Amino acid sequence: SQELEQSPQSLIVQEGKNLTINCTSSKTLYGLYWYKQKYGEGLIFLMMLQKGGEEKSHEKITAKLDEKKQQSSLHITASQPSHAGIYLCGAAKYNSGNTPLVFGKGTRLSVIA
Amino acid sequence: GAGVSQSPSNKVTEKGKDVELRCDPISGHTALYWYRQSLGQGLEFLIYFQGNSAPDKSGLPSDRFSAERTGGSVSTLTIQRTQQEDSAVYLCASSLSFGGNEQFFGPGTRLTVL
Numbered sequence: 730s731q732e733l734e735q736s737p738q739s740l741i742v743q744e745g746k747n748l749t750i751n752c753t754s755s756k757t758l759y760g761l762y763w764y765k766q767k768y769g770e771g772l773i774f775l776m777m778l779q780k781g782g783e784e785k786s787h788e789k790i791t792a793k794l795d796e797k798k799q800q801s802s803l804h805i806t807a808s809q810p811s812h813a814g815i816y817l818c819g820a821a822k823y824n825s826g827n828t829p830l831v832f833g834k835g836t837r838l839s840v841i842a
Numbered sequence: 843g844a845g846v847s848q849s850p851s852n853k854v855t856e857k858g859k860d861v862e863l864r865c866d867p868i869s870g871h872t873a874l875y876w877y878r879q880s881l882g883q884g885l886e887f888l889i890y891f892q893g894n895s896a897p898d899k900s901g902l903p904s905d906r907f908s909a910e911r912t913g914g915s916v917s918t919l920t921i922q923r924t925q926q927e928d929s930a931v932y933l934c935a936s937s938l939s940f941g942g943n944e945q946f947f948g949p950g951t952r953l954t955v956l
Binding site for chain 1: 846872873875877884885886887890892898901933935937939943944945946947948949950
């Protein structure tokens with residue numbers, strides 16, 4: 730079965746610093762999704778990547794997909810306290826339009842002033 | 843617009859009892875997913891409904907777990923004879939049948955089995 734490994738497991742950064750979170754799949758990636766979760770809340774969709782080399786940005790968050798390496802990275806520029814939370818990567822379980830997701834265990838991000 | 847809603851938000855039950863968890867997907871979303879999030883296991887897929895097709899039950903951990911989706915909308919996840927290891931947050935998500943599978947998640951039901 731497919732497994733996603735996220736690194737680091739947790740991260741503490743000072744406000745204003747840049748950071749990167751990585752997600753590596755044990756199998757071919759058909760689609761890679763990034764979500765953010767705050768304590769006690771549901772998951773908030775950030776970005777979806779489907780093609781090798783694809784890169785997407787939303788505000789100060791950029792995600793890239795390296796299909797050959799079966800990896801994705803999430804980069805946050807000039808971090809702010811609002812970026813704190815748990816970041817989860819999810820991979821499409823099947824190569825089809827609608828598919829359940831297999832998730833990594835998450836990266837817990839803390840941003841200190 | 844209204845997002846995915848789940849009820850109850852919290853449920854405490856005794857070991858051996860049955861529980862029902864409810865999910866109301868976003869109107870018009872044909873795909874509905876149940877996941878479970880626990881400390882040790884992270885976020886795990888349980889079951890998936892797509893339109894009128896037979897559900898994908900490949901993630902259900904045991905035959906004590908079942909789910910149904912009535913009228914292509916509301917879904918109920920039932921856990922029979924609950925065990926302490928069933929304690930977790932149960933999350934429901936829905937998505938359109940096209941458009942890249944962006945899944946919208948509900949706030950979850952926190953289940954505690956004593």
